[in-house]
Amino acid sequence: MTVENSASTELNWWLVPGRFLRREILPVLTNLRLAIALLLIIAVFSISGTVIEQGQSPAYYQSNYPEHPALFGFLTWKVIQVIGLDHVYRTWWFLGLLILFGTSLTACTFTRQLPALKTARRWKYYEEPRKFQKLALSAELDTGSLNSLNELLQNRRYKIFQEPEKDHILYARKGIIGRIGPIIVHVGIVTILLGGILGAMTGFMAQEMISSGDTFQVKNIIDAGPWANFQILKDWSVRVNRFWIDYTPTGGIDQFYSDMSVLDKQGEEVDQKKIFVNQPLRYNGVTFYQTDWGISAVRIQFNNSPIFQLPMAALDTNGKGRIWGSWIPTKPDLSDGVSVIAKDLQGMVLIYDSTGKLVDTVRTGMSAKVNGVNLKIVDVLGSTGLQIKSDPGIPLVYTGFALLMLGATMSYFSHSQIWALKTGDRLYIGGKTNRAQVAFEQEVLEILDNLSSKSGV
Secondary structure, three states, rough: OOOHHHHHHHHHHHHHHHHHHHHHHHHHOOOOOHHHHHHHHHHHHHEEEEEEEOOOOHHHHHHHHHHOEEEEEOOOOHHHHHOHHHHHHHHHHHHHHHHHHHHHHHHHHHHHHHHHHHHOOOOOOOOOOHHHHHEEEEEEEOOOOHHHHHHHHOOOOOOOEEHEEEEEEEEEEEEEEHHHHHHHHHHHHHHHHHHHHHHHHHHHEEEEEEEEEEEOOOOOEEEOOOOHHHHHHHHOOOEEEEEEEOOOOOEEEEEEEEEEEEEOOOOEEEEEEEEEEEEEEEEOOOOEEEEEEEEEEEEEEEEEOOOEEEEEEEEOOOOOOOOOEEEEOOOOOOEEEEEEEEOOOOOOEEEEOOOEEEEEEEOOOEEEEEEOOEEEEEEEEEEEEEEEEOOOHHHHHHHHHHHHHHHHHHHHHOOOEEEEEEOOOOEEEEEOOOOOHHHHHHHHHHHHHHHHOOOOO
């Protein structure tokens, strides 16, 4: 084999994959049906990720999605965990769908949208009357001038193309932005997909239940991407200065709040904010959302003793409400005591003896006589439930949505084109548009009427 034949063989070896990509792969990737199918599948699984709680413990799914009876006849905790519906947005198959959809949009942009824009920007004159017959809308006038037509088109914001040496022909267009719109839409969607993938791979979510006055570092991570950066949690902590609830006149919860401070390594405050639902605290790429509340402790005093703080725990009510309770010893040897029950932070506390009999009902700051001692309920302390997230992909997602809205708005502009040719005493006019055909026809008819009026017809 000669050197030339060897080089030719090697060149053909590299060309074969390129031909296969162009002839076999690209037509599939740019297929509109494929893009729509992928979008619908992504939407369905995104909905499932919203309906099915994400990042919960196996026991939670076993309790809420039992095998008998299975939800919808097939959805059980085993199906959820095998498929990965408990962490949809980080599964390999969901990320694969996003990548495939993004690849399809990118391929469509380069093989269809950009060439279409390039074609739309190119223009040519019609120098023969027969070419006007191919247009969807055309007219032949026995009067009128190109100068008058030029003026009418400029008044309607058309861009005019006319050369001095060819003053008998004219081309005009407007709305080229409408051709750019679909490209911007594709760029926006791809940007959103990239932001979603980045967030899934590098973000994390944590949950904390913190009492008023406590300082903590984020450690209770319940879900995280494989490339999550936990270094951003180092060297700073958060203090819950105060947690409180505003109640409605009927006793319902109006809003709950947490006053929080971010502390550096030396314990100095570097940021502070009062958070509530939909008003989170953001620091160092981490967002703290107010999502839940509870009762963490009760502060009590026996006679003139120092004030003690005892923890309160949530009690099982079989879904009939939320209550918290604690046991308070009333004798030094812990041989006797009372139980205190609270259901909210409005200050009402129920006191029960060891037999389960209601002894008294008091408010914070009040005292009750139990087992020979004066028991004072000094305060009931609340705790704030925080959902903590880090998602580096959010800026990309927001940028993508902005591009998507911009591109969708631009796409509403019609790309309209008008040609004109003056031969002898005949004036040929024709045009076409890519959308709003009826409005374009009305516009052309108005131009023709005005042109006739200017010519004295």
